[in-house]
Amino acid sequence: MTEPKSFEDALAALEAKVEELARGDVPLDRALAAFEEGLALYRTCHEMLDRAEQRVTKLVAATDGLKEEPFPVP
Amino acid sequence: MGAITVSSESDPRAPKALTVTELSRLLRETLRSNPLLSRVLVRGELADVSRTPNGHRFFTLRDEGAQIPCALFREAGEGLGFEPEDGMEVLASGDVELFARRGEVQLVVRALTPAGIGAFWASFQRTRRTLEAEGLLDAARKRPLPPFPRRIGLVTSEAGAVLHDVVTILRRRFPLAAVVLSPATVQGPEAAASLRDALLRVQDRADLVILARGGGSLEDLAAFNEEGLARAIAACPVPVVSAVGHETDVTIADFVADVRAATPSAAAELVSPDAHELSAQVASFGAALTDSARTVLRERRTGLAAAGHRLSPRSFLRDLQAARERLARGGADLLDTAHRRLKEGRDAVASLAGRLDAVSPFATLRRGYAIAERADGGLVTRIEDTSPGDGILVRLQDGRLHVHVESKEEDP
Numbered sequence: 456m457t458e459p460k461s462f463e464d465a466l467a468a469l470e471a472k473v474e475e476l477a478r479g480d481v482p483l484d485r486a487l488a489a490f491e492e493g494l495a496l497y498r499t500c501h502e503m504l505d506r507a508e509q510r511v512t513k514l515v516a517a518t519d520g521l522k523e524e525p526f527p528v529p
Numbered sequence: 530m531g532a533i534t535v536s537s538e539s540d541p542r543a544p545k546a547l548t549v550t551e552l553s554r555l556l557r558e559t560l561r562s563n564p565l566l567s568r569v570l571v572r573g574e575l576a577d578v579s580r581t582p583n584g585h586r587f588f589t590l591r592d593e594g595a596q597i598p599c600a601l602f603r604e605a606g607e608g609l610g611f612e613p614e615d616g617m618e619v620l621a622s623g624d625v626e627l628f629a630r631r632g633e634v635q636l637v638v639r640a641l642t643p644a645g646i647g648a649f650w651a652s653f654q655r656t657r658r659t660l661e662a663e664g665l666l667d668a669a670r671k672r673p674l675p676p677f678p679r680r681i682g683l684v685t686s687e688a689g690a691v692l693h694d695v696v697t698i699l700r701r702r703f704p705l706a707a708v709v710l711s712p713a714t715v716q717g718p719e720a721a722a723s724l725r726d727a728l729l730r731v732q733d734r735a736d737l738v739i740l741a742r743g744g745g746s747l748e749d750l751a752a753f754n755e756e757g758l759a760r761a762i763a764a765c766p767v768p769v770v771s772a773v774g775h776e777t778d779v780t781i782a783d784f785v786a787d788v789r790a791a792t793p794s795a796a797a798e799l800v801s802p803d804a805h806e807l808s809a810q811v812a813s814f815g816a817a818l819t820d821s822a823r824t825v826l827r828e829r830r831t832g833l834a835a836a837g838h839r840l841s842p843r844s845f846l847r848d849l850q851a852a853r854e855r856l857a858r859g860g861a862d863l864l865d866t867a868h869r870r871l872k873e874g875r876d877a878v879a880s881l882a883g884r885l886d887a888v889s890p891f892a893t894l895r896r897g898y899a900i901a902e903r904a905d906g907g908l909v910t911r912i913e914d915t916s917p918g919d920g921i922l923v924r925l926q927d928g929r930l931h932v933h934v935e936s937k938e939e940d941p
Contacts, residue, residue, distance in 0.1 A: 462705050463677035466807070469814045476821035483825070490822040497818065500811040504804055507704040511696055513687070514711045514730050521730055526710055528696040 462503045469496040550629075557627040560634070566625040570718065571597075571636065572644055575617045588613060590621060590636065599623070601638040608725070608757020610781075611643055611652040618645045620748075622718035640718035642751050649747055649754075656756045656781050665763045665785055672768040672787045674800055675736045678706045681800060682735030682767075684727045687712035691743045691793045698797035703804055709735050715742040720752030725761045732765050737800055740782060741772040741793040753780035762786055772796035900924040901932075912937045 472493030476486060512523035547555070560566050573590035580586050584603030589596050599621065601613075613619065623638040643652045660666050681699065685691045687710065696708055711731035714723035724740065731738055740762070742753065752758065753773045762769045762785045771786035772793040783789040790796035901909035902922040909915050915934050923930040 461677065461679055462807075463679075466677075466811065466814075469811070469818075473814050473817045473821065476818060476825060481825075486822070486825045490818060490825075493818040494815075497811060497815040500814075501808070503705060504808050504811070507804070509696070509700040509704040510707040512707065512709050514709060514727075514734070523709060523734075528693060 462500065465496055465499045465503065469493055469500055472496060553627060553629045553632070557629065560625055560627055568622065568639075569625060569636070571621050571623075573619065573621070575613050575619055576615055578613050578615055586613060590619070598628075598633055598635040599638050600628075600635055601641060605639050605722075606641075608721075608755065608760060609641060610656045610721075610754065610756035610759075611648075613641065617643060618648055620644045620718050640720075640722060642718050642721075642755075644748070649751070653754050653781065656754060656759065657784065659756065660759055660763075660781070660785060665759070670763070670787075674768050674770070674788060677802060678703075678736040678800060680707045680709055680735040682709050682711060682731035682738035683741065684711045684713050684724060684731060684738060685741040685793070686715045689743060691741050694794050695739065695741060695797045698794055699801055702798065703801035705804070706801065715752065716745065716749050717752075721755035721758050724752055725755075725758045728758075728761050728765060728769075732767055735767060737768045737770065738765060739770045739772055739790075739793070739796045739800065740786065741796060742774060743793065744775045744778065750774050750778060750780055753782040755781070758782060759785045770796045770800060912939055 472489050475481060475489045476493065481489065511526045511528050513526035514521050515524050571590060573592050576589040576591055576596070578586065578588040584606065586601040586606055588599050588601070590599050591597070620642050621636065621638045622640045623636050626635060626637050627633070628635045643649055657666075664670070683692065683695060685695070692710065699706060699708060709731055711727040713727035714720045728738060728740065740753075742750065750773055753771070759781045762771070762782060768787040770788045770790050771780070771782040772790040772795065773780050773782060774792075776791040788796075788799060790799050900923070901915075902924065903909055903915065904920060904922070907914065909921055915921055915937070917934050917936050919934045921932050921934060923932050
């Protein structure tokens with residue numbers, strides 16, 4: 456299983472695992488795998504929410520177009 | 530006043546004459562170097578409005594005491610949102626420059642907006658009708674906001690409460706999203722173009738854009754009624770949320786945006802999911818996952834038993850069942866029997882002991898009988914069993930007597 460990049464992806468993947476398990480028509484080994492993958496996604500989601508720190512940047516003109524600079528907002 | 534003597538090139542002491550071009554250039558540099566004459570804001574009445582085939586506009590701006598020629602070049606005049614007409618009261622912003630070919634000082638207008646409440650509403654309605662006719666205000670055009678934005682574009686003033694309010698709310702609700710500020714001038718004749726540019730700069734770098742400004746007068750919010758900005762919003766590849774002024778302020782930007790928020794703070798709430806709710810959702814998914822896994826395991830266990838049933842031949846199963854029942858019943862019987870036997874045995878022992886006790890010679894002794902024994906242990910039951918002079922043992926109920934036989938006498 457590849458590591459999900461965004462919270463949205465992780466949450467959607469977690470929901471898919473929950474639905475897969477709830478259908479109940481999957482082979483036992485697949486069900487156990489789905490459970491373990493779901494558990495990992497569950498932890499990922501929680502960590503993403505717990506560790507999130509907002510980033511604010513400002514667009515500024517640069518010689519080669521635009522760039523983003525950190526912009527602290529108190 | 531004497532005649533001016535024009536020196537020859539060879540006489541360095543005489544004053545040097547400027548060419549007209551040189552004078553013109555000097556004037557232009559003087560105008561340009563005076564900071565008061567760049568980016569001036571002028572209010573006046575339009576006169577002599579003309580338009581060239583290639584889109585430039587020329588007019589005169591005047592009041593009771595003076596007038597100045599103005600040029601509005603095609604680029605600056607795009608998306609003006611109103612058609613300049615003679616007699617119209619306007620606010621113009623631009624730079625004072627020298628038009629060298631005609632020797633005229635003129636205002637090169639960068640931005641132009643109608644001034645005065647009447648002009649404002651006329652322009653507002655005209656812009657609205659134009660956009661409406663093109664279908665740019667259709668409800669079908671409105672796009673939904675992404676449920677989990679990763680990057681939120683924010684077009685607003687770099688200074689001021691709006692930026693702070695929006696960022697604070699987003700930080701509390703959904704810190705997972707990055708905020709990309711695209712600074713803009715939000716007030717004055719140049720605000721419309723500045724907002725439009727800021728929107729264009731950020732639109733490819735965000736999942737959605739918030740276009741925000743705090744409260745102000747009708748004139749303060751004028752930029753958000755500008756047609757060019759409205760078209761930029763309509764053409765924006767990602768959803769735009771307009772958040773201009775207070776709840777009661779309505780602008781053209783609000784009509785054309787995908788979502789209208791009453792205030793900038795409301796916009797921040799609208800675009801962001803609540804991290805606390807998400808946390809609860811994640812937790813409920815976790816619980817559902819565990820529940821489902823448990824159910825699957827339980828069902829599998831039951832299913833295994835059911836599969837066993839299906840696999841076994843009926844007769845074998847019946848035999849097995851019968852054997853199991855017999856075993857169960859037999860076991861119970863066995864136990865019952867054992868109990869019964871044990872009890873019977875116990876009873877028998879008890880009654881036996883009673884009978885034994887009844888026939889015991891020792892019981893007889895208690896009734897007054899005695900047992901006589903010889904020294905060799907033999908019982909003396911007849912007189913012939915002993916002789917005078919023998920010592921015998923007489924057993925009574927509580928002990929023994931050592932007795933000497935003196936004589937014997939047979940019963941008659």
